[in-house]
Amino acid sequence: MRLYDYFRSSAAYRVRIVLNLKGLEAERIYIHLAKGEQHGEAYKAVNPQGLLPVLVDDDGTTVSQSLAIIEYLDDIHPNPRLLPADTPGRARVRSLAYQIACEIHPLNNLRVLKYLTGEMGLSEEQKLTWYRHWIATGFEALEKSLAASPETGDFCHGNQPGLADVCLVPQVFNARRFECDLSAYPTITRIADHCNTIDAFAAAAPARQPDAG
Amino acid sequence: MRLYDYFRSSAAYRVRIVLNLKGLEAERIYIHLAKGEQHGEAYKAVNPQGLLPVLVDDDGTTVSQSLAIIEYLDDIHPNPRLLPADTPGRARVRSLAYQIACEIHPLNNLRVLKYLTGEMGLSEEQKLTWYRHWIATGFEALEKSLAASPETGDFCHGNQPGLADVCLVPQVFNARRFECDLSAYPTITRIADHCNTIDAFAAAAPARQPDAG
Numbered sequence: 001m002r003l004y005d006y007f008r009s010s011a012a013y014r015v016r017i018v019l020n021l022k023g024l025e026a027e028r029i030y031i032h033l034a035k036g037e038q039h040g041e042a043y044k045a046v047n048p049q050g051l052l053p054v055l056v057d058d059d060g061t062t063v064s065q066s067l068a069i070i071e072y073l074d075d076i077h078p079n080p081r082l083l084p085a086d087t088p089g090r091a092r093v094r095s096l097a098y099q100i101a102c103e104i105h106p107l108n109n110l111r112v113l114k115y116l117t118g119e120m121g122l123s124e125e126q127k128l129t130w131y132r133h134w135i136a137t138g139f140e141a142l143e144k145s146l147a148a149s150p151e152t153g154d155f156c157h158g159n160q161p162g163l164a165d166v167c168l169v170p171q172v173f174n175a176r177r178f179e180c181d182l183s184a185y186p187t188i189t190r191i192a193d194h195c196n197t198i199d200a201f202a203a204a205a206p207a208r209q210p211d212a213g
Numbered sequence: 214m215r216l217y218d219y220f221r222s223s224a225a226y227r228v229r230i231v232l233n234l235k236g237l238e239a240e241r242i243y244i245h246l247a248k249g250e251q252h253g254e255a256y257k258a259v260n261p262q263g264l265l266p267v268l269v270d271d272d273g274t275t276v277s278q279s280l281a282i283i284e285y286l287d288d289i290h291p292n293p294r295l296l297p298a299d300t301p302g303r304a305r306v307r308s309l310a311y312q313i314a315c316e317i318h319p320l321n322n323l324r325v326l327k328y329l330t331g332e333m334g335l336s337e338e339q340k341l342t343w344y345r346h347w348i349a350t351g352f353e354a355l356e357k358s359l360a361a362s363p364e365t366g367d368f369c370h371g372n373q374p375g376l377a378d379v380c381l382v383p384q385v386f387n388a389r390r391f392e393c394d395l396s397a398y399p400t401i402t403r404i405a406d407h408c409n410t411i412d413a414f415a416a417a418a419p420a421r422q423p424d425a426g
Contacts, residue, residue, distance in 0.1 A: 046360075049351075061301045071303070071307055090288065094280065094284055095281035103262070103264070107320065116333075141263070
């Protein structure tokens with residue numbers, strides 16, 4: 001299989017973690033977001049959204065959207081499973097994952113930040129205020145949910161890494177890159193730091209990618 | 214089961230469609246977003262995110278995030294299924310759904326628009342420009358994906374309604390409410406208009422809810 005990737009894309013970072021957790025190899029095709037390669041005709045033919053990542057499986061199945069890719073990989077390579085076997089557990093893990101993937105990440109990705117400082121005329125300082133506001137809003141709620149639940153363990157759900165952790169680690173990475181104060185979220189940082197002691201997570205980090213620079 | 218709902222929440226609108234498609238009844242508890250009831254202590258105890266919808270099942274299972282609720286309902290009430298039986302089909306439908314739920318909707322929901330005109334100091338005109346920009350960006354890509362695929366049918370995937378349609382219809386409703394020009398997206402509007410001829414979709418529309426006003 002092939003993965004269209006960019007070291008700093010946190011949606012691609014999620015998929016890299018999943019490939020590592022499942023012991024899968026994928027050929028990497030690097031699309032340089034900061035240079036705008038995602039807007040070129042060649043990549044738009046692969047993904048009209050101009051977003052990363054995209055997975056192309058050996059039979060030609062092409063999947064965009066990181067969470068759809070991860071569910072796909074969990075379907076075809078179920079060992080280890082990234083969602084619990086029980087229905088309420090699956091709902092809890094998906095809810096935690098979407099609290100990041102649908103409420104925090106979309107507001108802070110590169111194209112949104114560029115639009116804010118470009119077309120919308122915001123200053124760099126306002127952009128940082130915006131960034132940190134959505135991290136704080138999302139993490140405050142997530143911390144409460146995680147801290148209050150007996151189902152939270154070493155990871156977001158019990159003692160095996162899963163879909164929620166796969167979303168959490170890149171989001172915490174980004175928050176630190178933008179120097180957000182995370183002292184009010186001890187459960188979030190404990191889980192993220194624990195994940196990063198595992199090679200599948202650590203090896204997916206932006207700095208360890210061949211295209212990092 | 215109980216659904217925390219608000220007529221104008223498009224995430225709740227998705228869940229209302231799904232309940233109708235599956236013939237499920239849920240007691241409704243209305244949280245008035247425009248009056249700020251989601252920020253009250255009572256609702257924050259149900260959902261620390263202060264977001265709608267939340268589903269509480271009869272056994273006490275509490276699920277936030279509309280897509281997690283929908284996957285949960287599809288797990289426990291699989292008739293009719295909202296995701297295809299085949300793995301590539303499931304991946305395609307999830308990808309289409311997330312193109313809306315992770316790329317368009319999060320940028321244009323009420324709290325984001327309020328933050329733009331409040332803390333960020335944007336004008337009403339800039340807010341509309343922002344709104345329409347993300348509709349146009351997202352719909353342009355979605356239209357290409359839908360129009361190019363032989364798997365697109367009367368609905369986003371074949372001839373049965375599914376998860377992607379459930380996300381599409383509220384997004385098209387919102388786009389029309391904000392007077393976005395949709396003439397460049399004939400496949401999107403054809404599918405949404407077809408969905409709305411079905412009572413499960415039509416009965417979930419904001420204007421038909423008891424709390425509309």
